[in-house]
Amino acid sequence: MQMKKWLYTLLVVVLAACSNEIPEQQPAKRSGRTVLAYLVSNSPNSLEINLQNNVVDMYTALAGSKDSCTLLVFYRPQEYQSFLDVPTLLCFDTDGRGNINGSPALSGGNLTFEGVCQTARKKEYTLNSQVATDPDVMEEVFADMQKEAPSDSYGLIFGSHATGWIKGTSFQARAFGDDNGYNIDIPDLADVLKRSFPEKKLDFVLFDACMMGTAEVGYELKEVTSHCIASVMETPIYGFPYDQILPYLYTQNIDYSAVCHEFISFNKKSNQWGTCAVMACSQMENLAEAVKAKLFEWQEALPSISMQKVQQYGISGGRRDYRYFSYDLLDFFRELGRKSGMAEADLNEAVASVQTALNQAVIAKDCLSGEDYAFGGLVIDDTRFCGIGMYIPGEYNRYVTNKTVWNNYYKQSISWYHAAGWDELN
Incomplete structure (x- = not known):
C-alpha cells in the first residue's frame, strides 16, 4: 500500500512538471x-x-x-x-x-x-x-x-x-x-x-x-x-x-x-x-504648467505664428493624413517667441522655463535626422527635436481648422488641452 501511494505521488509530480498549461496554484512573488x-x-x-x-x-x-x-x-x-x-x-x-x-x-x-x-x-x-x-x-x-x-x-x-x-x-x-x-x-x-x-x-x-x-x-x-x-x-x-x-x-x-x-x-x-x-x-504636470504660462505670456502672437516653420511629425499617404497632428513642443515656442518680437540671440533665455520643464519630463531621446532618413517627405532636424510633440488646436493652426473631429475630441476628452491652458486663452 505504501509503495502504491509513493508511486501515485511521483506520477502526479511528473505530470505537473511536464504540463505546458498555467498551473492553478498561486506562484511565489518574484x-x-x-x-x-x-x-x-x-x-x-x-x-x-x-x-x-x-x-x-x-x-x-x-x-x-x-x-x-x-x-x-x-x-x-x-x-x-x-x-x-x-x-x-x-x-x-x-x-x-x-x-x-x-x-x-x-x-x-x-x-x-x-x-x-x-x-x-x-x-x-x-x-x-x-x-x-x-x-x-x-x-x-x-x-x-x-x-x-x-x-x-x-x-x-x-x-x-x-x-x-x-x-x-x-x-x-x-x-x-x-x-x-x-x-x-x-x-x-x-x-x-x-x-x-x-x-x-x-x-x-x-x-x-x-x-x-x-x-x-x-x-x-x-x-x-x-x-x-x-x-x-x-x-x-x-x-x-x-x-x-x-x-x-x-x-x-x-x-x-x-x-x-x-x-x-x-x-x-x-x-x-x-x-x-x-x-x-x-513631471508632465510641471511641463503643462510651463507650457500654460508661456502660452499666456505670448498669446497675442498666436494668430500670426508661422506653423509651416515649426518641426511637425505627421505625414500624408495612402488612406491616411496625419500631417499637423503633432508639432515639436519646444520648436513651437521658439517660433512663437520670434512672433512675439524676441531677438534670435534672446530666444534660448526666453524659452528657458519650458526648456527646464522639458529637461525634467523628457529624460532620454534620440532620432535619425536629415534627408537620408526622411519618411514620406518628412525630415527630422535633430537641432529642433525636443523628443515629444504637441497638438496645436484649430483656432491657432490653419492647417487643422477643418479637422472638426480632431478638434472637438481634443477639447472634450484630452486632459492636456485643459492642463496646458488652451481652454483659457482669450
Whole structure:
C-alpha cells in the first residue's frame, strides 16, 4: 500500500512538471521587475510576421540572460493566419543559466515562433463577440498576468498599430491597437491601466506603435506609470530590437538613453527612419504648467505664428493624413517667441522655463535626422527635436481648422488641452 501511494505521488509530480498549461496554484512573488507584453496583430494591415519576430527576439534575450527573470506575452493573432488559433497568454521563466521553462533554450533552426509558443506555459482566451482592445478583456488579461507572476513591479510593452491621442475610427485613426478595426482611445487605456495596476507598479509603458510620443499621451499616463517610451513619428514595422533592449528593461535602474540609442541604431542599420524618447510621467504636470504660462505670456502672437516653420511629425499617404497632428513642443515656442518680437540671440533665455520643464519630463531621446532618413517627405532636424510633440488646436493652426473631429475630441476628452491652458486663452 505504501509503495502504491509513493508511486501515485511521483506520477502526479511528473505530470505537473511536464504540463505546458498555467498551473492553478498561486506562484511565489518574484523580486525585481517582470516584463509584460500586449501584442495585437489582427488587422487588415497585419503586423503578424513582425510581431512574431518580436516574440522570438524577446525569447532570445531571455535565453542570454545571466539573471532569472519572467516574461509574459499576450498575443492576439491574425485570424486563420497564425500558428496560434486563439488569443493566448504565453509565459516564460529563465533561470539565468540558459534554460527557459525548465528546458534548454531553443537555438538555431528550432528558434521559430512556433517553437517558442510550444515551449511556453499558456492560457487561451475565447473572446466571442469581444476584441483584444475591449477594456474588460484587457483587464482580465492583466489580472491573469499578475496572478501568474506576482512581482515587486512591472514593465509593459504594447505592440500594434496606433495613432497617438487621436480618437479611434476618426480619419482612419486607430488610437491604440487594431483588432479587426476595433481599438481603444488613450484616456480609456489609461483608465484600464489605473484599474489593473492600482498600486502604480508599472515602471514603464513602452509603445511599439506609431505616434505615441506626445505630451498628450504622456499626460494621460501620469497617474499610471513612471515612464513612457515612445516615438512621436510613425514607426517602422520591424518594431524595437528586443534581443538588444530587453536586458535593459530588467535592470533595477533602467538606462533609458541606451534603450533609445539601441532603437535608433537598429533603424539606421535597417535603412529606416525614426525618433524615440522617454517621458518621466510624474513631471508632465510641471511641463503643462510651463507650457500654460508661456502660452499666456505670448498669446497675442498666436494668430500670426508661422506653423509651416515649426518641426511637425505627421505625414500624408495612402488612406491616411496625419500631417499637423503633432508639432515639436519646444520648436513651437521658439517660433512663437520670434512672433512675439524676441531677438534670435534672446530666444534660448526666453524659452528657458519650458526648456527646464522639458529637461525634467523628457529624460532620454534620440532620432535619425536629415534627408537620408526622411519618411514620406518628412525630415527630422535633430537641432529642433525636443523628443515629444504637441497638438496645436484649430483656432491657432490653419492647417487643422477643418479637422472638426480632431478638434472637438481634443477639447472634450484630452486632459492636456485643459492642463496646458488652451481652454483659457482669450
